[in-house]
Structure formats: structure tokens, C-alpha cells
Amino acid sequence: MNQPALKEGLKWTADVLVIGGGPAGTWAALTAAAKGSKVILADKGYCGSSGATAPSGTGVWYVKPEAELREAAKASRYAMGGKLAEHRWMDRVLDRTYENMNRLGVSGYPFPVDEAGNPYRRGLQGPEYMRLMRKLVKKAGVTILDHSPVLQLLADEHGVAGAAGVRTQSGEAWSVQAGAVVIATGGCAFLSKALGCNVLTGDGYLFAAEAGASLSGMEFSNAYAICPTFSSVTKTAYYSYASFYYEDGSVVEGAGSKRGRSVIARNLLAGRQVFAKLDGADAELQPLLRTAQTNFFLPFDRRGINPFKDVFPVTLRLEGTVRGTGGIRITDESCGTGVPGLYAAGDAATRELICGGFTGGGSHNAAWAMSSGSFAGEGAAAYAARLGRHSYHRAPVGLSSSPLVHGEVKAGAAARTAEYVEAVQAEVKPYDINLFRTEQGLTSSLGRLDGLWTEQRSREIRLTPEGVKAREAQAMTATARWMYNSALARTETRGMHKREDFQGSDDTQHHRLISGGLDQVWVKTEEVAKESVLL
Amino acid sequence: MIEIISADRCVACNQCVSVCPTNVFDRVEDGIPVIARQSDCQTCFMCELYCPVDALYVAPDSEQLTGITEAELEEQELLGGYREKVGWGKGRQPVASHEFMVKLAARAGF
Numbered sequence: 337m338n339q340p341a342l343k344e345g346l347k348w349t350a351d352v353l354v355i356g357g358g359p360a361g362t363w364a365a366l367t368a369a370a371k372g373s374k375v376i377l378a379d380k381g382y383c384g385s386s387g388a389t390a391p392s393g394t395g396v397w398y399v400k401p402e403a404e405l406r407e408a409a410k411a412s413r414y415a416m417g418g419k420l421a422e423h424r425w426m427d428r429v430l431d432r433t434y435e436n437m438n439r440l441g442v443s444g445y446p447f448p449v450d451e452a453g454n455p456y457r458r459g460l461q462g463p464e465y466m467r468l469m470r471k472l473v474k475k476a477g478v479t480i481l482d483h484s485p486v487l488q489l490l491a492d493e494h495g496v497a498g499a500a501g502v503r504t505q506s507g508e509a510w511s512v513q514a515g516a517v518v519i520a521t522g523g524c525a526f527l528s529k530a531l532g533c534n535v536l537t538g539d540g541y542l543f544a545a546e547a548g549a550s551l552s553g554m555e556f557s558n559a560y561a562i563c564p565t566f567s568s569v570t571k572t573a574y575y576s577y578a579s580f581y582y583e584d585g586s587v588v589e590g591a592g593s594k595r596g597r598s599v600i601a602r603n604l605l606a607g608r609q610v611f612a613k614l615d616g617a618d619a620e621l622q623p624l625l626r627t628a629q630t631n632f633f634l635p636f637d638r639r640g641i642n643p644f645k646d647v648f649p650v651t652l653r654l655e656g657t658v659r660g661t662g663g664i665r666i667t668d669e670s671c672g673t674g675v676p677g678l679y680a681a682g683d684a685a686t687r688e689l690i691c692g693g694f695t696g697g698g699s700h701n702a703a704w705a706m707s708s709g710s711f712a713g714e715g716a717a718a719y720a721a722r723l724g725r726h727s728y729h730r731a732p733v734g735l736s737s738s739p740l741v742h743g744e745v746k747a748g749a750a751a752r753t754a755e756y757v758e759a760v761q762a763e764v765k766p767y768d769i770n771l772f773r774t775e776q777g778l779t780s781s782l783g784r785l786d787g788l789w790t791e792q793r794s795r796e797i798r799l800t801p802e803g804v805k806a807r808e809a810q811a812m813t814a815t816a817r818w819m820y821n822s823a824l825a826r827t828e829t830r831g832m833h834k835r836e837d838f839q840g841s842d843d844t845q846h847h848r849l850i851s852g853g854l855d856q857v858w859v860k861t862e863e864v865a866k867e868s869v870l871l
Numbered sequence: 872m873i874e875i876i877s878a879d880r881c882v883a884c885n886q887c888v889s890v891c892p893t894n895v896f897d898r899v900e901d902g903i904p905v906i907a908r909q910s911d912c913q914t915c916f917m918c919e920l921y922c923p924v925d926a927l928y929v930a931p932d933s934e935q936l937t938g939i940t941e942a943e944l945e946e947q948e949l950l951g952g953y954r955e956k957v958g959w960g961k962g963r964q965p966v967a968s969h970e971f972m973v974k975l976a977a978r979a980g981f
Contacts, residue, residue, distance in 0.1 A: 381892030
């Protein structure tokens with residue numbers, strides 16, 4: 337399809353284009369620049385504040401290179417993840433994370449020090465971390481395009497060769513022709529308002545699939561966070577200190593922040609509001625909790641609630657693949673996707689390689705972002721270098737599955753997009769479809785989702801900020817279809833994927849599920865690397 | 872959701888327009904920025920954190936407007952509270968380096 341994106345608007349060339357300016361994107365940009373590439377980084381929002389990491393604090397899978405510690409670290413999520421992680425990848429990520437975290441210390445991240453005076457490097461505060469990453473990226477000579485969402489990838493017969501989009505603050509169309517592209521657009525949380533997640537709408541999955549890449553582990557996409565009903569602050573870890581109550585003050589038996597989340601979900605489904613109170617945190621612990629996650633307490637303080645003493649209503653907010661582990665399938669050690677010139681990193685890529693089907697939330701995702709970002713940045717730089725000057729003489733075309741056109745937004749287009757978004761949310765948010773999965777529930781949902789895709793498929797998308805939202809709706813629809821087709825194919829319970837009609841795990845399904853396709857979604861199995869059973 | 876830009880405090884640096892990940896604000900020629908797309912706000916508090924003069928207030932409610940007024944904010948001293956806790960601003964120590972991070976990890980493992 338010959339799209340007009342290259343004919344008008346702002347145009348740049350680069351060796352490497354990085355899409356997304358969160359942790360994975362910034363590390364990719366840094367490493368590519370260090371290899372001598374001319375790098376452009378385009379963020380949908382603002383590199384430094386965008387995404388799930390920037391507004392909160394996160395643990396990091398930072399483990400000293402001592403054999404015993406490393407083995408324990410690798411074993412920690414292996415069984416819970418349904419034994420789908422791989423030894424070799426865990427080693428690589430642990431090594432690179434260790435290296436990158438130490439580098440952050442040298443670059444000025446203010447790590448706290450322990451009593452012996454040693455820096456403590458097992459956590460990062462998002463605002464501080466991402467402000468520093470922006471500074472380092474700029475210092476490395478990378479051009480940052482803020483508020484510049486991508487609408488489609490560009491490619492020719494040799495592979496991916498750039499991307500095109502619109503600048504939301506000026507309305508100008510833009511395109512970058514590049515030797516290689518790194519997708520670091522994050523996961524998909526379906527505009528659920530989980531903290532910092534509304535920019536994470538699965539755009540990169542759609543771009544990758546349109547280029548012919550596949551996805552992996554999309555059945556591991558039903559992460560929900562415990563959250564006050566009124567708030568966006570999703571920090572489930574703190575609820576390990578919570579007790580859960582009904583309105584009359586009686587205890588919700590079995591409810592908890594880990595496995596007990598299902599109990600909360602079943603009550604909410606039955607129309608019974610659940611309340612929480614962090615009454616398991618003693619007086620000594622409270623100030624520590626307050627300091628370590630400043631924003632956790634912000635909504636409470638501003639509403640005059642003392643969460644250690646007062647009960648407050650909670651809900652489970654969908655975090656989809658942001659804390660799930662599914663994403664773009666990785667086909668080699670440089671985080672290639674199997675499509676020449678296209679790389680994926682961070683939550684946009686599958687995290688099964690290091691945590692299987694169990695949540696990547698917190699430390700693993702943070703480690704994966706900085707490691708896979710570095711691998712992808714190096715891979716993309718090397719690929720672009722091999723192309724050399726040839727990369728500037730290509731004539732790539734747009735890959736969007738819907739026609740992208742210049743021109744005024746049609747009346748009613750925005751309202752239509754909002755309807756599509758709501759319709760997709762109605763399929764992925766409900767606990768009785770997505771958390772407690774059944775053949776019947778998934779099949780009937782897929783019928784509606786397929787219809788939604790077909791309707792949106794032939795929509796003309798304008799190269800305007802409104803068009804960005806229309807593409808987001810498409811990306812979320814496509815994501816939901818890969819999720820549920822994969823969930824349907826996995827007739828067992830493994831990792832976070834729960835089948836009500838298949839409650840145990842089945843040894844014959846110890847494999848990955850690869851998915852892809854746009855009009856026709858397909859799912860097939862892939863063997864897990866043999867050495868992963870060593871643990 | 873973002874509810875207040877204090878006209879008394881705002882110096883029209885437009886930092887909030889730049890940093891908002893979901894592009895909620897609009898620049899205004901010869902004036903202070905406006906909240907142009909309030910329903911796009913994801914309640915991430917980043918604008919408040921980046922505001923150098925504590926002129927912004929993000930209400931804790933992510934689903935609906937609370938209708939809080941600037942006078943109430945001043946009275947309850949709510950403006951700038953988050954930035955102070957994070958330790959951003961002149962003469963402040965970033966909370967990232969606080970010893971409690973280490974102490975919590977020792978006790979809780981996270």
C-alpha cells in the first residue's frame with residue numbers, strides 16, 4: 337500500500353529510530369549512539385515522564401555476580417512462571433542489568449547508601465531515573481521528538497526502514513527514514529488509568545504485526561492491580577500489609593495481594609464491595625513505606641484517609657501486558673523480531689524469556705527494560721552500520737493496515753473512536769472474561785472483537801492527533817484478539833493464565849504460544865529452549 | 872485529575888505543556904497555559920512534580936472532578952506537597968537517596 341506519509345510534513349533521516357522514550361527506549365538510544373549511530377527517539381508523550389516507570393518507584397533485578405545469589409534469583413519466579421523462562425536469557429539479563437545499574441551510579445543517579453556506606457542498587461525512583469535518562473540520551477547526541485506518536489512503520493522489500501506519525505502539539509505530520517527501528521512502546525493496559533499506563537495501548541504490537549513480526553505469550557496478559565476505587569495509583573506490593581473487609585467490617589476470607597486477588601475479584605463480580613486497610617504495617621514500618629513510595633500515599637493524604645487506620649474501597653485495575661509478560665516475539669540475542677531492521681525491547685517485547693508466564697511486574701520488567709533496550713540498541717546500530725549509506729537511498733512505503741490520509745478530521749470520528757475504545761474495554765476489563773477464562777467466555781468475546789476489527793479495518797485514519805486515538809483503538813482491538821486466541825489455545829492453567837475449565841497445568845503444554853496476523857489471527861506452539869529445564 | 876493551575880503562582884514557563892505524557896495542556900500566547908483536554912488526564916502527577924513554582928494541583932480522584940478551589944488548596948497547604956516529598960526543588964535532597972529505601976528493603980524485601 338503506498339501511503340502518503342512521506343510526501344508531506346517534516347522529514348528526517350537516522351541510522352536508528354527508537355520508538356518510545358521509557359526505560360527500554362532510552363537505553364536503546366544510548367547504546368546505539370555509543371556504537372556511533374545517528375539516533376532519533378520519538379515518544380508519544382514526553383521522554384522522561386511517559387510510561388509506567390516514570391511516575392512510580394520500582395525494584396530492580398540487580399543481583400551480584402555470585403553463583404549462589406544468581407541461582408536463587410533465577411529460581412525465584414521460575415516455577416511460578418510455568419517453567420517458560422530460559423537460563424541463558426536470565427544470565428544475560430542479570431549481567432547486563434548489573435552493569436547498567438552500576439553505570440547509572442557513575443552517571444549521577446543518587447543511590448541511597450547502607451550502613452556500611454555501600455550504594456544500594458536494587459531499586460529506582462521513576463521520576464529521578466527517567467529525568468536522568470533523558471539527560472544522558474541528550475548528552476549522547478540523540479535527537480528527541482517529544483509528543484510525536486508513530487502511526488505506522490515504513491518498509492521496502494529489504495525490511496523496515498523508518499516510521500511516520502504526527503506531532504500532537506503542532507499537528508504536523510513527520511517521518512523518519514532509518515536503517516533500523518527499535519520498538520519500545522511498552523505494553524498494553526487498555527486505557528485503564530493504571531498509573532502512567534494510558535500511553536500504553538499496544539501500538540508497537542500492531543506496528544510489528546503489520547510488518548510481519550509475531551507475538552509470544554499473549555495469554556499472559558491478565559494482570560490486575562489492587563487499587564483504591566477512586567485512584568490511579570496501582571502498587572499491589574504494599575497490599576501485602578493489608579487486610580480486606582466487607583462493608584459491615586467482617587473479614588474477606590482468603591483475600592490477599594498475591595493469590596488472594598481472585599477472592600477480591602469474585603466478590604467484586606458478585607457486587608460486593610471490598611475494602612482494605614494496611615493494618616499489618618506496624619508503627620516502625622509506616623514511615624519507611626511512606627518514604628519509599630511517595631505517590632502511594634498522595635491520594636490518601638489528599639482525601640484525608642489514613643490507610644493504616646481507615647478502610648477504603650478497592651478495585652482491581654487492568655494492567656494487561658504491562659505487568660503480564662506477553663509481547664513481540666524475540667528471535668535472536670540482539671532482540672531482533674525476525675523482520676529485517678526491526679527490533680523490540682522492554683514491555684513491548686515478550687518477557688517470558690526471564691519470567692515465563694508469571695508477572696514481570698517490578699524488578700524483572702525494570703531489569704528487562706534496561707537489558708533488552710541495550711541489546712536492541714546494539715543490534716540496531718550494527719544492522720544500520722551494515723547497510724551503510726544504502727539506507728538513505730531507499731523509498732519505503734507505509735505499512736498501516738488502514739489507509740492513512742492527510743486532511744481534516746471528519747465530524748463524528750472522535751465519538752466513533754471513543755465507542756470502539758469502550759467496546760474493547762468491555763471485553764478485556766471484566767474479571768469473568770479475562771481473569772477467569774473459559775472457552776465459552778473467550779469464544780463469545782472473540783466474536784465481538786473480530787467484528788470490531790473488521791469495522792475499524794477499512795476506516796480512513798487521518799494524520800492528526802485524532803487519528804492517533806483511532807490507531808490506538810485498532811491496536812487495542814488487535815491486542816485483545818491475540819490475547820484471547822492464545823488464551824483459547826492454552827487449555828490449561830499456567831503462570832497468570834487461569835482457565836476455569838482447565839484448572840491444572842498440563843505437562844504436554846509446556847511450550848510457548850506464538851501468535852500473529854491481523855484479519856486472520858493465528859496461534860502456533862513453539863518449544864522452550866531445552867537448557868531451560870536445568871533449574 | 873488535574874484541576875487547578877494557580878494564576879497567582881504560574882510563571883507561564885509551559886513546562887507542564889511539555890512534560891504531560893497525554894498532552895492535556897495547551898500553550899496560550901501571552902498568557903498562562905490552560906487545561907484543554909482534562910478527560911485525557913491519567914492522574915500520574917508528573918506535571919505537578921515538574922512545575923517549578925508549585926502552581927498545579929492534581930486531585931487524587933482519577934475518575935471524576937472533585938471541584939476543589941484554589942482558596943481551599945492554599946488553606947490546606949496542598950500546593951507543592953508532592954514535589955517537596957520527592958525532594959525536587961532548590962536546597963532539597965531527592966527522596967531517591969533516602970536511607971529508608973535501604974531500611975525498607977531489609978525489612979520487606981522490596
